[in-house]
Each structure stands twice: as C-alpha cells, then as structure tokens.
Amino acid sequence: xxxxxDAMGGDFAPATIVEGAVAVARELGVSLLLVxxxxxVARELGxxxxxxxxxxxxxxxxxxxxxxxxxxxxxGKSGASIRVAVEAVARGEAAAVFSAGHTGASVxxxxxxxxxxxxxxxxxxxxxxxxxxxxxxxxxxxxxxxPQPKHLVDFAHxxxxxxxxxxxxxxxxxxxxxxxxxxxxxxxxxxxxxALLAASTLDFVGNIEARDLYTGTADVxxxxxxxxxxxxxxxxxxxxxxxxxxxxxxxxxAATRFGAWLARPAFREFRNRLDHEEYGAAPLLxxxxxxxxxxxxSSTRAARNGIAMAVRLASAGVTERLAARLPGR
Amino acid sequence: xxxxxDAMGGDFAPATIVEGAVAVARELGVSLLLVxxxxxVARELGxxxxxxxxxxxxxxxxxxxxxxxxxxxxxGKSGASIRVAVEAVARGEAAAVFSAGHTGASVxxxxxxxxxxxxxxxxxxxxxxxxxxxxxxxxxxxxxxxPQPKHLVDFAHxxxxxxxxxxxxxxxxxxxxxxxxxxxxxxxxxxxxxALLAASTLDFVGNIEARDLYTGTADVxxxxxxxxxxxxxxxxxxxxxxxxxxxxxxxxxAATRFGAWLARPAFREFRNRLDHEEYGAAPLLxxxxxxxxxxxxSSTRAARNGIAMAVRLASAGVTERLAARLPGR
Numbered sequence: 274x275x276x277x278x279d280a281m282g283g284d285f286a287p288a289t290i291v292e293g294a295v296a297v298a299r300e301l302g303v304s305l306l307l308v309x310x311x312x313x314v315a316r317e318l319g320x321x322x323x324x325x326x327x328x329x330x331x332x333x334x335x336x337x338x339x340x341x342x343x344x345x346x347x348x349g350k351s352g353a354s355i356r357v358a359v360e361a362v363a364r365g366e367a368a369a370v371f372s373a374g375h376t377g378a379s380v381x382x383x384x385x386x387x388x389x390x391x392x393x394x395x396x397x398x399x400x401x402x403x404x405x406x407x408x409x410x411x412x413x414x415x416x417x418x419x420p421q422p423k424h425l426v427d428f429a430h431x432x433x434x435x436x437x438x439x440x441x442x443x444x445x446x447x448x449x450x451x452x453x454x455x456x457x458x459x460x461x462x463x464x465x466x467x468a469l470l471a472a473s474t475l476d477f478v479g480n481i482e483a484r485d486l487y488t489g490t491a492d493v494x495x496x497x498x499x500x501x502x503x504x505x506x507x508x509x510x511x512x513x514x515x516x517x518x519x520x521x522x523x524x525x526x527a528a529t530r531f532g533a534w535l536a537r538p539a540f541r542e543f544r545n546r547l548d549h550e551e552y553g554a555a556p557l558l559x560x561x562x563x564x565x566x567x568x569x570x571s572s573t574r575a576a577r578n579g580i581a582m583a584v585r586l587a588s589a590g591v592t593e594r595l596a597a598r599l600p601g602r
Numbered sequence: 603x604x605x606x607x608d609a610m611g612g613d614f615a616p617a618t619i620v621e622g623a624v625a626v627a628r629e630l631g632v633s634l635l636l637v638x639x640x641x642x643v644a645r646e647l648g649x650x651x652x653x654x655x656x657x658x659x660x661x662x663x664x665x666x667x668x669x670x671x672x673x674x675x676x677x678g679k680s681g682a683s684i685r686v687a688v689e690a691v692a693r694g695e696a697a698a699v700f701s702a703g704h705t706g707a708s709v710x711x712x713x714x715x716x717x718x719x720x721x722x723x724x725x726x727x728x729x730x731x732x733x734x735x736x737x738x739x740x741x742x743x744x745x746x747x748x749p750q751p752k753h754l755v756d757f758a759h760x761x762x763x764x765x766x767x768x769x770x771x772x773x774x775x776x777x778x779x780x781x782x783x784x785x786x787x788x789x790x791x792x793x794x795x796x797a798l799l800a801a802s803t804l805d806f807v808g809n810i811e812a813r814d815l816y817t818g819t820a821d822v823x824x825x826x827x828x829x830x831x832x833x834x835x836x837x838x839x840x841x842x843x844x845x846x847x848x849x850x851x852x853x854x855x856a857a858t859r860f861g862a863w864l865a866r867p868a869f870r871e872f873r874n875r876l877d878h879e880e881y882g883a884a885p886l887l888x889x890x891x892x893x894x895x896x897x898x899x900s901s902t903r904a905a906r907n908g909i910a911m912a913v914r915l916a917s918a919g920v921t922e923r924l925a926a927r928l929p930g931r
Contacts, residue, residue, distance in 0.1 A: 340784060405843060415781060418789040452744060452831040455669060460747040460828045483832040484839030499789045500832055502781040503812040507833045508840050510813030514734060515844055522868035532864030539851035539858040 275304035275327075276583050277358040277367035280314045281336040282374020283571045287317040290373060293576025298326045303584050306367050308333050308358040333357040336374070339569070343377030347385060356382045362562050363387060368587040371554060371580045373567030380416050380557060380566075387562035390596045395420060396559035397428045398498070398566055399435055400505050406489030410436050411450075413498040414505050414555055422465035425449065425495045429475050431558040432493035434598040439556075439591050440492075448481035448491030450500060456480065462497060470495075474600070553578030556586060563592050604633035604656075605912050606687040606696035609643045610665040611703020612900045616646040619702060622905025627655045632913050635696050637662050637687040662686040665703070668898070672706025676714060685711045691891050692716060697916040700883060700909045702896030709745050709886060709895075716891035719925045724749060725888035726757045727827070727895055728764055729834050735818030739765050740779075742827040743834050743884055751794035754778070754824045758804050760887040761822035763927040768885075768920050769821075777810035777820030779829060785809065791826060799824075803929070845873065882907030885915060892921050 278294050280287045287309060295318075298305050304327035307314050311332040318328065333354040337346050346356050358370045359382045372379045376398070384396055397413035410432045417424060429447045436442040449467055451459035456467045458480060470477045481490050483504060496504070523533035533540070553575050554565035563586055567579040586592075607623050609616045616638060624647075627634050633656035636643050640661040647657065662683040666675050675685050687699045688711045701708045705727070713725055726742035739761045746753060758776045765771040778796055780788035785796050787809060799806045810820050812833060825833070852862035862869070882904050883894035892915055896908040915921075 405846060418781070450832065452747070452828055452835070463828075482839075483835035484842075486836060487839045487843035499781055500829060503779065503829055503833055504836045506781070506812035507815060507836045510811075510816045511837050511840050512844070513813075514816035515841070517734060519868070522871050523865055525868060529865040529868040532861040532866075532868070535861030536852055536858045536865065537861075539848070539854060539861070542851050 274584060274587060275306055275367045276580055276587070277306040277308055277331070277361045277370045278580065279355045279358045279370065279372035279374050279379075280307040280309035280317070281333075281354045282372040282379075283567060283576070284569050285571065286373065287313060289571055289573040290576045291317040292321065292573045293571070294580055295321045295323060295326065295328070296573070296577045297580040297584065298328060301581060301584050305329065306331050306358070306361055308361065309336065309354045310334065331357060331361060337378040339375055341375065341378070343375065343381050346378040346382045353378070355379050356386070359383050359386045359562070359564070369563035369565065369583040371565045371567060371576075371583045373569060373571040373576060373579070376415055376566055379564060383557055383560045383562060383564040387560050389559055390561055390592075390599055392599050393427060393431065393559040395424050395427065396557050397431060398555045399432060399558050400501070400555045401440070402486060404487050404489035407442070408440050409486070409489060409491065410440070410493045411486065411501055411504065412493075412495060412558065413501050415498045415502040416557070417498040419499075420462070420497050422462060422469050425462070425466040425497070426469045426473055427559070428495040429470060429473070429477075429493060430599055431595065432495060433475060434595045435556070435558055435591070436492045438594040438598065439586060439589060442492045444476055445492040446478045447475045447493045447495065448478050448485075450483060450486070450494050450496035450504070451480035452482065454480050454482060466495070553580070554582050556582075556591070558595065561592065561596070563587050603913060603916060604635055604696045605909055605916070606635040606637055606660070606690045606699045607909065608684045608687045608699065608701035608703050608708075609636045609638035609646070610683045611701040611708075612896060612905070613898050614900065615702065616643060618900055618902040619905045620646040621650065621902040622900070623909055624650045624652060624655065624657070625902070625906045626909040626913065627657060630910060630913055634658065635660050635687070635690055637690065638665065638683045639663065660686060660690060666707040668704055670704065670707070672704065672710050675707040675711045682707070684708050685715070688712050688715045688891070688893070698892035698894065698912040700894045700896060700905075700912045702898060702900035702905060702908070705744055705895055708893060712886055712889045712891060712893040716889050718888055719890050719928055721928050722760065722888040723756060724753050725886050726760060727884045728761055728887050729830070729884045730769070731815060733816050733818035736771070737769050738815070738818060738820065739769070739822045740815065740830055740833065741822075741824060741887065742830050744827045744831040745886070746827040748828075749791070749826050751791060751798050754791070754795040754826070755798050755802055756888070757824040758799060758802070758806075758822060759928055760924065761824060762804060763924045764885070764887055764920070765821050767923040767927065768915060768918060771821045773805055774821040775807045776804045776822045776824065777807050777814075779812060779815075779823050779825035779833070780809040781811065783809050783811060795824070882909070883911050885911075885920070887924065890921065890925070892916050
C-alpha cells in the first residue's frame with residue numbers, strides 16, 4: 274500500500290510531515306509518495322535514513338498557503354501539492370492522501386477530483402473523540418459552516434457508517450449537538466434538523482448538550498461545521514491549559530513533586546488518551562476517496578499518527594464500505 | 603444588602619439553592635429574600651438553622667419548569683418565582699436576583715420588568731473563564747441564538763465594561779470567536795461582525811480560535827449565544843471527563859495511588875481553578891438591574907458561589923457602572 278502525502282501542508286511542513294511519514298513507512302512497511310516542490314522535499318528527505326524504504330517524491334510546483342482562498346487549488350494554483358497528491362490517488366498511484374495544509378483547499382481538491390459518494394451532497398470532516406465509553410464521531414468539524422438541515426441528516430448517515438466500519442460500533446446512536454435537551458431548544462438549524470433526524474431511519478437519541486460529548490451518550494454527534502470546529506478547538510485548548518495548570522500545581526511543594534513523579538505513568542497514559550495528536554487526523558467523509566486532514570499545527574507525532582490512520586482506514590476499505598452502507602438517493 | 607433568590611429554580615431546587623443561600627447569609631452577613639411557593643420554601647428552610655440571620659420568604663404561586671416556554675413567565679405563569687423575585691428588585695426590596703432556573707424565562711422577566719440599559723438592544727449572558735493570564739469574559743452564552751452582526755458589537759462593549767468594572771482589567775482586548783485567525787474565515791455572522799468590530803472604538807484583536815479561549819489572548823470574547831453555550835458546556839464536560847480519567851489512571855498501581863495521595867493539595871487547587879461551580883453563575887449584562895443566572899444543575903456549592911457573586915457585583919455597583927461606561931446611542 275502507498276500513501277500520498279502533501280509534504281508541504283501544515284505550519285511545520287515539510288519538517289514534521291516528512292519525519293512522521295518516514296516513521297510510518299518504517300514501522301508499518303508502507304510506501305510513500307511525498308508530494309511537493311522536488312527540491313524542497315528531497316532536501317528534507319535527505320535528513321532521514323530511507324534505505325530499505327519505498328519512498329518516492331512527486332513534484333508539485335506550488336503550495337496552497339493558509340492565506341490563499343480555498344478555490345486557488347482549482348484556479349491559479351492547480352499545480353499545488355494537495356491537488357497533485359489527490360490526482361495521484363485518482364490515478365491509482367496511492368490508496369489515500371494525508372494533508373495538514375489548508376483544509377478548504379484539501380476538501381475542494383478531493384471533491385472536484387474524486388467526486389462524491391452516491392447520495393452525498395456535502396462532504397464533512399469527522400473528528401474522533403475519546404469518551405468515557407469508547408470513541409465517538411463528531412461531524413462536521415469545519416467544512417460546511419452554514420449547512421441546511423438536510424445536510425445534517427447526511428452527516429448523520431456518514432458518521433454512523435464511519436462509526437460502524439472504522440470504529441466497530443454495532444448500532445450507532447446519533448445525537449444532534451444543541452444547547453438543551455428539549456427538541457425545540459436550539460437555533461433554526463437544529464430545530465429543523467431535529468425533525469428530519471427524528472423521521473429518519475437512524476437511531477436518533479435527540480439533542481445532546483455539549484457537556485455530553487465526552488460522556489458517550491451518543492456514538493455520532495452532528496452539527497454545523499462552525500460549531501463542530503469550535504467544540505473541537507475548545508477541547509484542544511482546554512486540555513493544554515489543564516496540563517499546564519496541573520503541572521504548575523504539582524511543582525509547588527516537595528511532596529506534590531514527589532507524588533507527581535510516582536504517578537508519572539498515570540499522567541503519561543492520561544495525556545495519551547486526551548491528546549488530539551494521538552488521533553492525528555480527521556477523515557473527510559463523503560468523497561469518493563480517502564483523504565485525511567491533519568491539524569495545521571501537526572507535530573511529527575501528529576503527522577505520524579495521522580498517516581498511520583490513513584493506512585488503517587485504507588486497509589479496512591473504509592471508503593468502499595461507506596459507499597455500500599450509505600442510503601443512496 | 604438583600605439578595606432575592608429564585609428558590610425553586612434548578613434541577614436540585616429548592617434543596618441546594620436554599621442551603622447555598624443560607625450559607626452565604628451566614629458567611630457574608632447579607633439578607634435573603636427566598637422566593638417560591640411559601641410552604642415549599644418554608645419546609646426546606648426548616649432544615650437549616652437560621653437564627654441570627656435575616657431570611658424572609660416571598661410567596662410565589664408557581665414555578666417556570668424547564669419544559670415551559672420562556673414566554674410563560676409573561677403569560678400564564680406571571681406569578682412564577684423568577685418573575686416575583688425580579689419584581690422585588692424593581693421595588694427596591696433586593697439589590698440583585700439569583701436564579702438557577704429556566705434561563706430564557708429569567709432573561710425575559712428581567713428584561714420586561716427592569717428594561718435595558720441605554721444603547722443596549724439585546725442582553726447577553728457573560729461567563730467568566732479562567733485563562734493562563736487571569737480571567738476572561740465569554741459572551742453571549744445562551745440568550746441570543748441568532749444575533750445580528752451589530753449585536754456582537756454591543757456584546758463587546760458590554761463585555762469590555764464588565765471586564766473593567768468587575769474583573770479590574772485595565773484596557774480589555776476584545777476578540778471575535780471564529781474558526782480561523784484570518785478576517786474572512788468564519789461564517790456570515792463572524793465575517794460581518796469582524797468588519798464592524800474593526801471599525802469600532804474597541805481594542806479589537808481580531809478573530810480568535812476556540813483553542814485560544816484559555817490562553818488569555820483576549821480579555822473579552824464575543825460570539826452568538828449558541829456557539830458560546832456550546833463552548834462553555836464542552837469545557838464543563840471535558841473537565842469532568844478529565845477528572846474521571848485522571849482518577850482512573852492514578853488508582854491503577856500502588857505507586858500511582860501513593861503519588862496521588864501525596865499530590866492531593868495540588869489536585870484540590872487544580873479542581874478549584876477549573877470548576878465551573880467555583881464561578882457559580884453568569885451575570886446577565888445589558889438589563890437595568892442585576893440578575894445572576896446559575897447553572898441548571900447547581901449544587902449547594904455552585905448556588906453558594908453564584909449568590910456570593912451577586913453580593914460582590916451588587917456591592918461594586920456593577921450595573922450603574924456598566925450604564926455609565928457603555929456608549930449610549
């Protein structure tokens with residue numbers, strides 16, 4: 274199996290991306306197609322030992338910058354690394370693409386090049402969240418900022434299918450993220466979406482409040498992309514603040530320092546379970562191909578885990594199984 | 603000073619509310635006006651020692667339930683405890699009202715009875731968040747689910763005034779909660795609000811991502827009430843999940859258990875700084891009176907802290923100072 278990697282996408286690219294990719298190639302024995310301006314990628318690759326690994330560079334003449342418009346990937350920057358990577362997948366030269374670059378550009382490149390799965394109107398980014406009872410899927414996390422109510426039903430079908438095929442959830446319970454449990458609480462979008470979800474074939478458990486995202490009340494939680502992105506980013510920021518705060522408190526006295534030292538395996542495990550880098554990337558659901566969107570601030574570890582997720586989802590044939598599982602229109 | 607308390611508001615009312623109120627009366631020497639059906643409140647009050655305290659019961663014939671419409675407080679349930687409490691403040695019988703009941707009903711009762719401060723079109727709920735550099739104000743947290751862009755500018759003025767007069771922030775920096783730092787990132791509301799905020803007299807620092815809510819990048823963060831409520835509730839849920847997870851991990855081995863025991867003062871302090879109950883309530887800004895909205899799930903400790911906050915803000919003359927500080931229209 275070969276994974277195409279947008280080597281230039283992300284705040285710390287190409288350094289962390291190439292390092293993470295090489296680590297995955299070594300650990301999982303997969304092949305890499307590193308996409309970007311040949312010289313830049315080759316220079317970065319030269320810093321690593323790649324003997325025995327199947328690593329190829331695919332030249333791309335430019336890169337979509339964060340300040341660029343998403344549509345630049347279709348016009349003006351059609352030779353950008355993310356576009357070239359997606360096209361390599363379309364030609365069958367790679368099984369999936371990973372990018373920590375401009376999310377909007379990745380989505381447009383994937384959607385225009387691969388098309389959408391039957392019955393899907395809008396693709397959505399699905400984040401995997403740790404809950405007290407296993408993993409949950411939150412979508413959309415940033416693609417559709419102002420979706421229509423019917424799109425939330427699509428997200429629910431895609432999320433449920435993903436929970437089944439990728440997370441092994443038997444009969445996914447679907448919740449609607451809102452600000453009160455009663456059906457008429459929320460904004461116009463959630464009130465209308467509630468009625469549509471209740472009338473669907475999904476196992477709809479109703480509105481769930483944001484405080485229940487981490488309790489495992491629902492396996493799949495749907496919302497507009499603005500709200501989903503805020504929920505995800507608040508969580509990341511809070512986990513970092515919590516760690517800082519806890520570290521400050523634990524360093525205060527000799528007793529608490531010794532206590533923290535004794536308890537360090539617990540802290541390590543705790544950090545792993547909460548850390549967004551552990552998940553590494555969010556799959557773009559609904560496109561006819563596998564695209565993993567990494568965090569803009571992807572570290573080497575995040576890139577490694579995101580690319581490993583691409584390998585896992587590609588091996589499981591997630592896109593094909595999603596297509597088979599989605600209710601066509 | 604006397605505080606009017608909606609004794610029946612909240613999931614665990616009247617028990618936790620009355621207990622919290624009696625604690626504040628004893629600790630801070632303030633008078634209480636406990637509002638609700640006389641028998642219910644008197645029965646609950648009978649469980650506590652109130653000798654030496656100035657505690658009065660104000661009869662109200664009904665209560666707004668969570669399933670009621672907010673407007674029931676104006677029609678049908680005009681004798682509800684929250685309405686009676688707000689009217690007592692209007693008559694000068696109390697300096698502020700605290701309610702952990704139906705938020706929408708509290709807002710409507712306060713707005714209709716007291717009116718709005720000059721220049722304010724929509725009141726907003728302001729949550730106080732702990733950051734790495736002091737406290738920040740997030741608003742709106744649940745009143746205006748679909749505000750117009752100009753309302754976010756009003757929220758910014760109210761939040762900045764509140765940060766100055768209640769939190770002692772010198773020159774509050776205002777941020778707009780969005781999903782990217784660039785001005786054109788976000789939805790229609792944030793893009794339009796960005797332009798208005800940039801043209802205002804406020805110290806506007808631009809879009810801030812949700813991950814920066816807890817870094818102290820801005821002293822005041824404005825958003826629509828749906829997004830604000832989600833951000834707040836995600837944080838609450840995550841803190842609880844984090845505590846559970848950490849407890850599980852720390853209990854795993856004898857060494858980690860002993861470590862946790864040694865480090866327990868650090869954990870206690872850590873919990874206090876993150877716990878939403880520590881703040882207890884969110885002030886409703888923009889109405890011509892002081893109304894503190896407590897969490898629906900208010901425990902005795904949350905009620906106690908929320909009522910103590912009402913005492914603190916009333917003593918500081920926050921409403922009058924807000925009125926003087928807001929740019930009139």
